[in-house]
Amino acid sequence: MLQYLLRRLLGMIPILFIVTIIVFLFVHLIPGDAARLVAGPDANKETIELVRKDLGLDKPIHEQYFTFIGNLLKGDLGTSLKTHKPVFDELAGRFIPTFWLTFWSMLWACIVGILIGIVSAVKRNKWQDYTGMLIAVVGISIPSFWLGLLLMQLFSVKLGWLPTGGLEDWRGYILPSITLGTGVAAIIARFSRSSLMDVLKEDYIRTGRAKGFAENSLVKRHAIKNAMIPVITMTGLQFGFLLGGSVVTETVFSFPGLGRLLIDAIATRDYPIIQAEILLFSVEFILINLVVDLMYGFLNPQIRYS
Amino acid sequence: MVSKLLEVTDLETHFISDDATVKAVDNVSFYINNAETLGIVGESGCGKSVTSLSIMRLLKNTPGKIVGGEITFLDQNLLNLSEKEMRAVRGNQIAMIFQEPMTSLNPVYKIGRQIEEGIRLHLKLDKAAAKARALEMLELVGIPRAKDILNEYPYQLSGGMRQRVMIAMAMSCVPKLLIADEPTTALDVTIQAQILDLMRDLRKNSDTSILMITHDLGVVAEMCDRVIVMYAGQIVEEASVLELFENPQHPYTKGLINSIPKLGNYTERLDSIPGNVPTPENMPTGCRFAPRCSFVMKQCLSEAPMLKGVQENHSCRCWLSEVEKND
Numbered sequence: 303m304l305q306y307l308l309r310r311l312l313g314m315i316p317i318l319f320i321v322t323i324i325v326f327l328f329v330h331l332i333p334g335d336a337a338r339l340v341a342g343p344d345a346n347k348e349t350i351e352l353v354r355k356d357l358g359l360d361k362p363i364h365e366q367y368f369t370f371i372g373n374l375l376k377g378d379l380g381t382s383l384k385t386h387k388p389v390f391d392e393l394a395g396r397f398i399p400t401f402w403l404t405f406w407s408m409l410w411a412c413i414v415g416i417l418i419g420i421v422s423a424v425k426r427n428k429w430q431d432y433t434g435m436l437i438a439v440v441g442i443s444i445p446s447f448w449l450g451l452l453l454m455q456l457f458s459v460k461l462g463w464l465p466t467g468g469l470e471d472w473r474g475y476i477l478p479s480i481t482l483g484t485g486v487a488a489i490i491a492r493f494s495r496s497s498l499m500d501v502l503k504e505d506y507i508r509t510g511r512a513k514g515f516a517e518n519s520l521v522k523r524h525a526i527k528n529a530m531i532p533v534i535t536m537t538g539l540q541f542g543f544l545l546g547g548s549v550v551t552e553t554v555f556s557f558p559g560l561g562r563l564l565i566d567a568i569a570t571r572d573y574p575i576i577q578a579e580i581l582l583f584s585v586e587f588i589l590i591n592l593v594v595d596l597m598y599g600f601l602n603p604q605i606r607y608s
Numbered sequence: 609m610v611s612k613l614l615e616v617t618d619l620e621t622h623f624i625s626d627d628a629t630v631k632a633v634d635n636v637s638f639y640i641n642n643a644e645t646l647g648i649v650g651e652s653g654c655g656k657s658v659t660s661l662s663i664m665r666l667l668k669n670t671p672g673k674i675v676g677g678e679i680t681f682l683d684q685n686l687l688n689l690s691e692k693e694m695r696a697v698r699g700n701q702i703a704m705i706f707q708e709p710m711t712s713l714n715p716v717y718k719i720g721r722q723i724e725e726g727i728r729l730h731l732k733l734d735k736a737a738a739k740a741r742a743l744e745m746l747e748l749v750g751i752p753r754a755k756d757i758l759n760e761y762p763y764q765l766s767g768g769m770r771q772r773v774m775i776a777m778a779m780s781c782v783p784k785l786l787i788a789d790e791p792t793t794a795l796d797v798t799i800q801a802q803i804l805d806l807m808r809d810l811r812k813n814s815d816t817s818i819l820m821i822t823h824d825l826g827v828v829a830e831m832c833d834r835v836i837v838m839y840a841g842q843i844v845e846e847a848s849v850l851e852l853f854e855n856p857q858h859p860y861t862k863g864l865i866n867s868i869p870k871l872g873n874y875t876e877r878l879d880s881i882p883g884n885v886p887t888p889e890n891m892p893t894g895c896r897f898a899p900r901c902s903f904v905m906k907q908c909l910s911e912a913p914m915l916k917g918v919q920e921n922h923s924c925r926c927w928l929s930e931v932e933k934n935d
């Protein structure tokens with residue numbers, strides 16, 4: 303098990319290497335002159351060139367990349383072009399809020415999604431199923447910025463129960479988490495339903511019925527564990543969706559997280575920040591995939607130690 | 609005196625869909641005595657599995673529905689039991705093993721747990737006693753390293769071993785009736801013989817009656833006391849095994865017997881029955897076997913024959929045997 307984990311962690315290195323290249327090229331090949339931006343709108347040609355030299359932007363692109371990697375290995379992500387503070391500090395302050403936002407969103411999305419999925423599958427073609435799937439379709443279709451505004455309108459403006467934005471205390475997490483988790487919950491619900499319905503058609507479920515088990519205890523004892531195996535994989539993929547979704551949600555709720563930092567950074571071409579954020583998102587995604595694989599092995603005995 | 613353990617009377621099981629009703633089991637009647645093995649033979653799709661699932665009332669999750677008849681088991685009509693009462697019968701008094709040993713065990717739980725849960729459900733044993741019973745059953749069905757196997761997962765076992773586990777599971781609550789739906793079809797020949805041997809041993813050493821479903825008359829000859837031949841949802845012939853092989857009446861039965869490969873006869877082509885089972889959409893109005901029958905008469909095409917006794921304990925659904933009797 304430990305060996306497997308180590309092997310997987312080592313396997314991440316080449317992937318990360320490729321990610322750094324892509325991120326680096328991506329940021330450097332999009333149009334727009336960072337040096338001009340840093341120098342300010344009134345700067346003359348000489349100043350801009352000076353700034354360019356200062357930032358190392360005049361060097362050939364591969365040299366820039368090696369500098370970037372070298373610094374990265376030292377834990378130096380560069381300095382923000384806008385605030386002139388280290389990128390690491392900028393990100394650190396924003397990481398925790400976004401982490402919790404993602405965590406709470408995913409947690410409720412999983413619980414609610416799986417519950418709706420199970421009830422719908424067990425009561426298929428009954429009103430519970432129709433209601434569950436109607437909710438799911440709405441949840442998938444509704445754009446998150448609109449849902450966010452709607453919730454804000456109701457709970458913050460009309461009822462005044464929750465803040466409209468920012469993050470003064472834990473209440474600042476509630477509306478963004480609901481907004482961010484809704485789409486994922488809906489997808490998990492639909493996926494759990496179809497997965498459980500497939501499992502209920504399996505031969506071993508028929509064996510369970512022939513043994514004299516009631517339908518409910520069959521679902522609990524025999525079906526859910528099998529049905530959750532594909533759901534876990536799919537949920538892992540949804541993390542990518544959440545990372546993207548946090549950009550929109552954080553903007554709507556002026557939430558001080560990574561998503562909004564990214565939007566600001568893109569607007570001002572603060573490319574050290576952009577680079578670092580995309581890199582961070584990639585690392586998160588790779589780590590989540592690892593966790594998914596470990597859970598997969600936990601549920602499925604056949605692949606446990608191979 | 610032999611008494612009837614199970615008696616099925618005029619069973620009708622239909623598959624109802626939007627555009628058609630398929631009479632998968634059509635007016636089927638038979639019985640099984642205590643400690644007797646009854647075989648049901650017939651080609652694929654003739655309704656063997658649906659008959660067994662009807663007895664277990666396991667059609668709820670299919671479009672199938674029992675629309676008529678009675679299934680009397682231990683003097684009660686199973687069709688009148690509540691779902692809860694029926695659950696107390698399943699796995700306890702009537703157990704079942706299936707055609708697909710590879711997929712009939714849950715891949716994510718250990719063998720031990722899967723055997724024990726049925727034992728705990730019906731025999732109300734505690735955990736340790738259930739485990740001991742599971743171990744005993746695995747040893748009974750000839751599984752080597754039974755103790756280790758309890759802690760293994762299905763994927764670690766071969767098909768033959770899995771079928772042994774299924775048999776151990778089915779026999780663990782000492783059922784009065786074991787329904788074996790093609791228990792050896794998915795296995796290769798040597799394993800098939802081992803499993804049949806095992807089932808014969810089990811039968812010798814217990815009072816369990818067996819309903820042996822198969823499309824292989826060889827299996828019937830080895831295992832059964834009496835046999836029913838089904839064709840397109842109906843019983844076409846019923847007799848003791850000896851009688852059936854010595855004196856087959858129905859042309860379909862004769863065809864089945866002729867298609868058994870005989871020793872020393874390998875060079876010749878098998879004498880298989882020409883044609884296919886009629887589909888529900890073009891079920892013949894007369895005898896259902898008429899389009900494939902080499903003895904077909906005019907009457908066969910227009911009128912459906914009834915199942916009639918040709919001798920004591922031997923009945924057949926064919927105009928031919930009635931003609932002969934009248935001569």
Ligand SMILES: Nc1ncnc2c1ncn2[C@@H]1O[C@H](COP(=O)(O)OP(=O)(O)OP(=O)(O)O)[C@@H](O)[C@H]1O
Nearest residue numbers: 623630632651652653654655656657658659670671
């Ligand atoms: N789930 C189902 N949905 C619709 N029709 C079905 C279903 N199961 C069985 N049938 C119908 O019932 C008929 C009998 O099927 P059954 O499974 O009893 O055949 P069988 O004799 O067991 O064949 P095999 O040897 O292939 O197992 C089929 O021809 C089919 O028309």
Ligand SMILES: [Mg+2]
Nearest residue numbers: 656657658789
């Ligand atoms: Mg069958």
